[in-house]
Amino acid sequence: MSTFSTIAPATGLIADIGGTNARFALVDTLTGAVLRAATLSTDDHPGPVAAARVMLAEAAAAGLPMPGVGAWAVACPVLADAVDLTNHAWAFSIDATREALGLSRLTVINDFVANALAIPDLRPEDSVAIGPGGAGSADHPMVAIGPGTGLGVALLVPDGAGGWRAQATEGGHVTLAPADAADARLLDHLWPTHPHVSAERLISGDGLLLLYRTLAALEGVAARFDRPEAVSAAAMGGTDPLARAAMNRMYALLGTVAGNLVLSTGALGGVFILGGIVPATLDLFRASPFRARFEAKGRFRDYVAPVPTRVVTHPTPAFVGLARMVRAGA
Template identity: 60%
Template sequence: MVPPLVTLAPSADGTAAAAGPGLIADIGGTNARFALVGPDGVAHDSRTLLCADYEGPTAAARAYLAEVRPPAAPVRGAFCVACPVTGDAVALTNNPWRFSVEATRQALGLDRLTVVNDFVANALAVPLLTDADRVRVGGGASVPGMPVAVLGPGTGLGVALLVPTGDGRVVPVATEGGHVTMPATDAREAAVLERLARRFDHVSAERVISGAGLVNLYQALCGVEGVEPAAGEAAEIGRRALDGEDDVCLRALHLMFGMLGTVAGNLALSSGALGGVTIMGGIVPRYLDLFRASPFRAKFEAKGRFRDYLAAIPVDVVTHRYPAFVGLAGLVV
């Protein structure tokens, strides 16, 4: 599917939204977050629903609308989903939901429904976020008119690009970069990845840079170091690392952030992302201080002859609570 050209601005007079609010949704592996968008392009009345409680996006959207009771029925919708979007049929990667875009549009009574990859929505938000919505982690100034790489761990590892066209518009490019092969850059990483290769036929970046990936790394690191695991879930590993009560948990988290640096550096080189690299997802902002103290930036820049090239590229961590809503809002106004 050819990515759309998008102008990142609401209609000047609000006429496009006069008939009713826009309905937006960020659908991931665990949660579906809904909101309405008014003529000003600002999302409001957001709610988070558990995907497991509903058969699909139609049922979840109806439950959301029944709760917030907008004064007028939405006529336009924009959903982002954590999976490839190549046509009418959508199948979530880490979620059993399967749906037709057209059937969903009809069931919800919408005139238009746009469905994009979740990191396309995140990428579209990047130029619209303020300095208060991000934290700089090294690098120099972004180069205007150059691509921006967007990636981040959550339930999975999302990756997208934002390519300016030079005429005030951008092309958001969805990728499946989370499934590239994860390389080892030192002996400890090699030992951990070797253990994971016994479990998985392909150790992708997402296998080690995500919520489930943190568990995989922790368990493999415990095996390498010959200790019994003391935590079983990503949240517990993160808590023990954050509280300073478990050095293995801390090493696992730093290992994941270092691997994220390797993948982000590879992406920046491959895409020419002199416009900057933006880190999103729920994990990094939650552990921001540990992230800044981790090997991320060193691994990001460790590309031999191109160290200086990467040292100049700024990396921002987005702290906005729902950046995808910012990107989706521009698709319904």
């Protein structure tokens, strides 16, 4: 039986659970307003129930009503009741979690589905344009993509009735194809140890570190850094040309993958870039080859060139999408 058994349909528990952090919020189910939020390290808790109870105990101590429903986003496929995070050891049953937390309903979706669902509710100031700043084609899909612990990808598709339907994908695990000789050299170096080099393998936090180490090996120099945060900090600070080269190469690869998604899905509505890495290194991203590589599609350059690409700077876009679900009674 849940420690938090008081049912209050006017509040909902939303969560954005990734490989590094679990972000929880108590929201008003009518307005979607966040009443209380907390970010907890996934390594510090045995599972999502324990982490949620920490946040709910704080909310109860503050006099807030306990939630009656929940909507959670997780960094992995959601295909059945059993959920197993891709980049962390957390695994749980949706139904058992709902029962443990005293919720009448708990909806669990892929994290990038939540990010995609946020797009219609974002304000103009919640994102910045990279390249053309147009609105995109209103009757075509949009792509949500973003490197963080992994590489998330989801689609937002018009539902034919003036609304939108989000579609989960595992587009972060597509095979990464080289777009120039430097890409080919990288992949040739990696194939003996990584027979399948996916997009996520090089376009993510761990991917940035692997890129940096690979570039160091190819140039015959010692790698100075052993954490992706150190690589990005050195790149932003201008203290290490190799770190800057690794960031530029990661963003070039992201441009190639994002352009491929537009060609594959017809996402002429736009590409929205989320995740923890790009917004935190926005100046580097603006100056990177991302947009040039996005448009470098040969005979189909004119097809992708008008498509807007925007970096979402809202601090918790998944919360926006999850709040939309709670308001809709999903």
